Amino acid sequence: MTKDQKDNLFLLVKSLTKSEKRQFKLYVGRLDVNQDSKFLNLFNFLDKSKTYDEAAILKRGIVKKQQLANVKAHLYKQILISLKLNPSHQNIRSQIREQLDFASILYHKGLYKQSLKILDKSKEVAIQNEEKTLAYEIVELEKIIESQYITRRINARTDELIIQAEELSSLNEIASKLSNLSLQLYSIILKTGYAKNENESKDIINYFNDRLPEFNIKNLGFREKLWLFNAYLWYSFLLQDFRNCYRYALKWVDLFYEQPQMITVNPVFFLKGNNYLLEALFFVGNKEKFQYHLLKFQNISSEKKFPKDENVEALTFLYLNLNSINLYFIDGSFQEGVRIIPKIENELDTFKDRLDDHHVMIFYYKFANIHFGYGNNKECIFYLDKIISNKSFLIREDLQCFARILNLVAHYEAGLDTNIEPLLKSTYKFLIKTNDLYEVQKEMIKFLRGLQYIYPQDIKKAFETLRDSLKKYEDHPYERRAFLYLDVISWLECKIQNVPIGDIIRQKYLEK
Numbered sequence: 001m002t003k004d005q006k007d008n009l010f011l012l013v014k015s016l017t018k019s020e021k022r023q024f025k026l027y028v029g030r031l032d033v034n035q036d037s038k039f040l041n042l043f044n045f046l047d048k049s050k051t052y053d054e055a056a057i058l059k060r061g062i063v064k065k066q067q068l069a070n071v072k073a074h075l076y077k078q079i080l081i082s083l084k085l086n087p088s089h090q091n092i093r094s095q096i097r098e099q100l101d102f103a104s105i106l107y108h109k110g111l112y113k114q115s116l117k118i119l120d121k122s123k124e125v126a127i128q129n130e131e132k133t134l135a136y137e138i139v140e141l142e143k144i145i146e147s148q149y150i151t152r153r154i155n156a157r158t159d160e161l162i163i164q165a166e167e168l169s170s171l172n173e174i175a176s177k178l179s180n181l182s183l184q185l186y187s188i189i190l191k192t193g194y195a196k197n198e199n200e201s202k203d204i205i206n207y208f209n210d211r212l213p214e215f216n217i218k219n220l221g222f223r224e225k226l227w228l229f230n231a232y233l234w235y236s237f238l239l240q241d242f243r244n245c246y247r248y249a250l251k252w253v254d255l256f257y258e259q260p261q262m263i264t265v266n267p268v269f270f271l272k273g274n275n276y277l278l279e280a281l282f283f284v285g286n287k288e289k290f291q292y293h294l295l296k297f298q299n300i301s302s303e304k305k306f307p308k309d310e311n312v313e314a315l316t317f318l319y320l321n322l323n324s325i326n327l328y329f330i331d332g333s334f335q336e337g338v339r340i341i342p343k344i345e346n347e348l349d350t351f352k353d354r355l356d357d358h359h360v361m362i363f364y365y366k367f368a369n370i371h372f373g374y375g376n377n378k379e380c381i382f383y384l385d386k387i388i389s390n391k392s393f394l395i396r397e398d399l400q401c402f403a404r405i406l407n408l409v410a411h412y413e414a415g416l417d418t419n420i421e422p423l424l425k426s427t428y429k430f431l432i433k434t435n436d437l438y439e440v441q442k443e444m445i446k447f448l449r450g451l452q453y454i455y456p457q458d459i460k461k462a463f464e465t466l467r468d469s470l471k472k473y474e475d476h477p478y479e480r481r482a483f484l485y486l487d488v489i490s491w492l493e494c495k496i497q498n499v500p501i502g503d504i505i506r507q508k509y510l511e512k
Helices: 008-015 018-029 038-048 054-060 065-085 092-108 112-128 132-146 154-192 198-211 222-238 242-258 261-265 267-284 287-301 310-330 334-354 357-374 377-388 397-413 421-433 439-453 456-471 481-485 488-497 501-511
Strands: none
Touching (some): 008 038, 018 065, 038 065, 054 065, 092 132, 112 132, 132 154, 154 198, 154 397, 198 222, 222 242, 242 267, 267 310, 287 310, 310 334, 334 357, 334 501, 357 377, 357 501, 377 397, 397 421, 397 439, 421 439, 439 456, 439 481, 456 488, 481 488
16 A cells, blocks of 8 residues: 655655765664664665555565564664764754763763863853753753752852853743744734734734733843744734834844854744745835845855755745745736746745645745736636645635635636636635635625626726725725735726736836
């Protein structure tokens, strides 16, 4: 029986580089007994396989069926141990933890002085690199050792360790509360998207204020400020306050530019900060600043000294390409945008195993919008179908909703509206089910349903009527969210003026 290719062990084996595979074989080969072991034979078989096929493994006689689970678990563990020993996977955190392990071993051997010497140096490194959780662990071990290793300066040393422990504990508590709040807000936006009405907005404001810990900004270090700006960023996104999104994303990124060494320690947060900064500028519509920060981001992430691993590579691909696409939406240059889709889509296949469904679907939605803007409506429908047919709970409800709305418009534009009624009904049911049926969506569905009854000579007037009825929602605090996903007004104006939608958006951008 052939299982899904997404077997954890198989994916881990396939993620290994040539040097990592070589190191693994050297690691297990250090013992002669491993040369013909079941787990090494299984590794070699999986390395050469294109898919995970359990039946083929058993047929080859590598391992018996009742042994397979244990052999796989053992192989998985051995690969991880080998990777841990690889210098490319060593970072500040792993180095500090290694020293902490060494100090613990020395302590258990009764070599207190040697243990304390290692701990003192490791604590200094931990504090310098904002690893305060590890620093707190070190202080706690120091306290245990000092309680057994009596010296003349025990009183002064005790006071010093107690003060350090209290300071680190306080900062760790603030960082923990801020990181919890940030994650909770992120979870909300993934589930439901922006606040849809006044009640949701009030709930978010209360939720934020109730969980925001008390702090003095002057006492916060890099890590605490990072989580603080992160929390405020998601809070602002949920309320569609994009100017404050820009403000806090810029504060976030500037933290790294003020302390460049932290880019090496926390490359993922550097990447995320730049992504949110660009996303905020996209919503604000400031192309000049957007291009400046995108180019700066590209230059820094492509430097040789910039950290490189599979996770960083996947996130760099994700954020650079999503924002490269966004650039074409700001001024409606869809013709240029269409040209880069094949290249991005080809690279997307390479990173699919390292990206979640949510982000892959965002790519498809942006591809669909670019094709729609350029007039490739069947291509637009092709990408929207990937979103609509995906049942993953990871995909935001609002993305699903507006994919269906755009799907209706694209069907109309492609001349596929003869049997549009079932599509209208299914969209209407979905919007009711997700509680996302607001005035803009209602007007759109009502209009598309009635198009078949409008005479050709009256069609322009119908577009003008719908445009006028929707324009009053452009600045509405909750209804305007619809225009963030689909620029309906520009589409209607392109139909009225009989020009490409890109020309309308370009004209608006120049006027703005």
